[in-house]
Amino acid sequence: MAKIKHTKNELKAQKEALRRYERFLPMLQMKKQLLQAEIIRISGEIAAVQAREETLRTNMASWVQLFSEPEGIEEIVTLDKVNIEEGNIAGVAIPVFNDAEISVQPYDLFSTPTWFDDAVETISTLIRLRVQREVLEEQRRCVAEELRVTSQRVNLFEKVKIPECKENIRVIKIFLGDEQTAAVARGKIAKKRTEDYEYKDEAA
Numbered sequence: 001m002a003k004i005k006h007t008k009n010e011l012k013a014q015k016e017a018l019r020r021y022e023r024f025l026p027m028l029q030m031k032k033q034l035l036q037a038e039i040i041r042i043s044g045e046i047a048a049v050q051a052r053e054e055t056l057r058t059n060m061a062s063w064v065q066l067f068s069e070p071e072g073i074e075e076i077v078t079l080d081k082v083n084i085e086e087g088n089i090a091g092v093a094i095p096v097f098n099d100a101e102i103s104v105q106p107y108d109l110f111s112t113p114t115w116f117d118d119a120v121e122t123i124s125t126l127i128r129l130r131v132q133r134e135v136l137e138e139q140r141r142c143v144a145e146e147l148r149v150t151s152q153r154v155n156l157f158e159k160v161k162i163p164e165c166k167e168n169i170r171v172i173k174i175f176l177g178d179e180q181t182a183a184v185a186r187g188k189i190a191k192k193r194t195e196d197y198e199y200k201d202e203a204a
Contacts, residue, residue, distance in 0.1 A: 004168050006175040014172065018165035025157045032154055034090045035147040042140045049133045053126060060122050076105045077123045082131050087139075092146045097135040100128045 004010055080101045087096040102124045107116070 004172065006172050008176065011169065011172045011176065014165050014168045018162065018169065021157050021161050021165065028150060028154045028157065031090050032147065032150045035143055035150060038089050038143050039140060039147065042136055042143065046133055046136045046140065049129050049136065053129050056122055056126055076107055077120055077127065078103050079127050084135060089143055092142055094139045094142045095135050097132045100131045102127055
């Protein structure tokens with residue numbers, strides 16, 4: 001803890017600092033709660049997307065072994081572009097998934113097996129869901145980092161700055177009180193001496 005001056009000006013400065021910390025602390029606490037709620041919400045969205053991915057994978061399990069056939073579906077369905085917008089949560093810039101542009105190369109409907117159309121659609125949906133999940137995970141990372149910083153500030157105010165200011169104010173008040181008491185005592189002693197001198201002069 002930094003050394004403080006035991007003066008009235010320092011007492012005033014410490015009181016102002018305390019008021020400032022006590023004014024900002026509730027706002028930081030509110031922001032912390034908001035960020036925590038957003039992480040829960042985003043985690044729920046991620047879980048929902050993962051569930052959809054798992055459902056699709058389960059549904060295509062019956063014919064997934066057919067992907068080894070010459071048709072090469074992975075060469076037909078490709079991700080071209082991810083459209084992302086910028087959002088904001090409690091002052092935190094986050095990426096927001098808008099859409100994924102997926103290309104499907106033309107293929108011969110007569111030479112491909114009957115399951116191929118469903119496979120193309122399923123793979124396209126899986127790609128879109130995977131990208132959406134990755135964007136949501138980046139959202140959560142951004143919000144979690146801001147939550148970490150905000151939590152540090154809340155702890156700093158609650159456990160360091162506010163108690164420090166209160167202790168400084170207490171110490172300065174005690175010092176100034178002792179100084180005032182000593183000044184009164186010195187004044188009484190000086191007055192007593194003056195009276196004694198005056199008494200001696202009169203007696204002489």
